[in-house]
Amino acid sequence: RLSWGETGNQAIDNNAQFGLYTVDYGLDRVTSTAYDLFLQGSGTFPSGYRATQLANPNLKWESATQYNIGTDFTLLHGSLYGSIDGYIKDVDDMLITPSYLGAIGEGGASWLNGPSLRNWGMEFALGYRTNLACGLGMDISANADFFRNKVTYLPSSTTGSYAHTSKENLVQSGMPYGSIVGYVVEGLFQTQAEVDASGQPNARVGGLKYADLDKNGVINADDQDWVYNPVPKFSYGLNIALNYKNFDLSMFWQGVCDKDVYNNQKFQTDFWSVTDAGSNKGNRLLNAWNTNNTGSTIPMLTTSNTADEGRASSYFVENGSYLKLRTLQLGYNVPATFLSKFKMSSARIYVSGQNLLTIKSKSLTCPDPENPDWNYPLATSVSFGLQIGF
Template sequence: TIPVYQKDGSTFAGESGAGYSDRNNPLHMQYLSRWNNATRLTTFGNVFVEIQPIKNLFFRSSIGADNANFLRKVISPTFSEGALSRTTNSLLYDQNHFLSMTFSNTLRYNWTLHTDHRFNFLVGTEYVKTDLDFQTTRKEGFALQTREYFTLNAATGNTNVTGGSTGNRLFSQFGRVDYNFADRYLLAVTVRRDGSSRFGANNQYGIFPAASIGWRIDKEAFMQNNPIFSELKLRAGIGRVGNQQIGDLARFGLFDTRYGTTLSQLVGGFWEQYMNIGTAYSLNGSNTGTLPSGFVQIQAANPDLKWETTDEINTGIDFSILQNKIFGSFDYFSRKTTGILITPPVASALGEGQSKAVNGASKSNKGWELVLGYRGDRVGQLRYNVQLNLAHFRDKITELPENVRPAYPGNLVNTIIGRSQFDIFGYKTDGLFQSQDEVAKAATQIGAGPGRIRYVDINDDNVINDLDRTWIGTTLPALEYGLRVDLNYKNFDVSLFGSGVAGREGFDVYTIFNNLMRSRENVGPGVFNAWTPQNTDTRIPALTLKDNNNEGRPSDYFIVNTSYFKMRNIQLGYNLTPKAVFSRLRIFAMGENLFWFKNKSYQSPDPERIDLDPVPIPKTFTLGVNATF
């Protein structure tokens, strides 16, 4: 435990010697950051013009912009805190400018033939331009440690400036035809041609057609005056969509200058330089003065990069019964995705700059979505509505080219082909070793010993190694669901919305921090129940400062049920009696992310977060007024 202040209260306290890597006094770190600030200014808008040159023909042109400017200022003063210190102060400015503009033009024509035949025709183009400029400036050496003195021109030490820019362009041409016969039979056909600057000239454009049909059964003569169905509609669709979500420069070969760059590693709690990867080179061999910089390749070009495509077939039904009291819909879909965009890891033996973006795996998805709702009868002055949403889907990797295998879990023995991309790959465990005799009788396992995790020899070769990894769970939930309830009583209204997942597994990364002993870091309360010869009825390994058993490896030791239900929104409102100025006046209070229910053994502070982000999704409370004039 580190005391907050020195005994005399003169300054913040710190550790007296080398030790934990997270040993900084947190209150002192907060105090040192008191002058830091960040500002973001965002402006956006859209203007359009629509004209009707002739009857039923409409031309619309619109332009929209989204502009954001970000500036972050970080002041790092010198300090001394026990064994820790910062001897050089610095000022950092981090800024970027983002601008996205969208220019759209459409021509729409409506045509009715003999009353029952209605057509809508639409053609158009859209151009999207996105740019991002960024720069970071860091200067060292300030004579005074006052907030006002930390300006760039007051620095006398080292200066480091980095920056760059990126952007992309998307141009689309599209057309759509809608046909409606007597409000009973519906047909829609769409074709898009999208071109992206993220792909090479040979594959820059993709064509994405789609079609859908619908049948309003409730409009048929034989359904008139039906006592059960108020609405009944069947629908189906087929189509293709494209995905261009890859880096703006993914198709290019990239080179970088790394003048004087060195790599560092953490040794004994301190960063030490161990390799110079700089590109500076002395042409005359003197190695003095300002040296010219060479270039190093950081990415290989791929001129054949193209659109990732997904083909989908879907069917559905919309219905309401008992005079619209009960309503709902059901959808079933089947998707096949090919040419998934990915930048797979590359073996170091291939040398620098061989990493490149490719069109890799293929996968299929199948699933369904169900919506059920009830519009309740008025009970006195109480009105209520309830709606339930359910969804389920499963995916499967169907093709995995050799060059992208390292980007997916699995190995040559247990391939992911035929499995979900959300499946978890790792070791199975079988409790803890209880004695040296158990260790001797088990498969050879480096680091094994009493109180250590025992791993299962999957392939029965009497050795625990990478070939014993297998599939140990899935982060894909069996069911996703949501529930909404709306209540109205006199002038009061209440709405509640919650959602969650069921049948989901995942790594509880907080088990590592709470149950495993680690050198030079704080540990959680779980270590108080660690294995000892006198405390064998536990799943927490024996304490050790050196993890020779590699117990942090992916294994089912960390797999838990991560299902949850979260109350996402509760709102209470009151409608005031409108005055002459207002046609409606309502005050309300709202809370978001208020509480949740989860498996007790799941230690994450927020069940929605299954990563190591220490910041949970915040609870928010809002008071507001809705006024209509």
């Protein structure tokens, strides 16, 4: 298969205003020259409406150009099957609403054309199906995929939208879109002598120790580096379907390898003072550093966050790799000789479970690698069913 296509952007609010409100706060009325995507935002408005954003006469639609190549194959009389796909997707003139100077005042937001990206990746699938002489039938298939992306262009008008990095750094680094720059944590300060020699403002014994990457004896914004990569090394899945006589068994495993997780839950589980100092905290704080527990990796308790330990750093980045048993189902088809007595054509009894097992990195401190930001973990459920046909 070979294909090429170019599309626009659909991820824009239908009510997004692309014009400029001209506001008159007099006693009469306010005139608007704004238009939303449905052209319903024009006309005359009562006094009291306010400016929401500025117009951009140079604005144009985001575009995405994608190239695909792939093949499907079957071998051994259809027993072995699979597919291989590859793609390259170039996104130009991304539509963004960057931060703006406070001096502009209310209504200073505006849509701009921002970065250009290149995404590329491959997908693989391989399966085997057969019926053995003993009566066991099987269909086992596995898949894996990876993707990479990088910023290829960043206009100077939008560099302020991406924290801690310059135009040259973001483009030349080759890091994926959504990567985060922060401080590199080397551990905890063990002695006052280490604190005094660190050059780190407001450092404390038992607190986070940031690396002096530029070796100038002072810890400041120049000591930041890339600490978070949102793109996993690869993702994978496994489907298994077995049947023997009237029984059938199916399961689906899904996993992600080598993915960073930025665990904001550590604000509450590892610190007393970073946020909500008066609220309840996690039990990890019971193992915080103290003079009798110097081997701990959890900072010493304090009621004052003078060292700014909630700043973006590698301390909050954890290994989010996982393997999950998404579904498991066991079924039994009632024999036709029994069904004929009740004038039924088919009947199947089954029990099914979802999200029954999660295998994750031992270093991950949040319950679910897919939901690190205080989202509820995916629920485990078990259901029973009966399917009847006449």
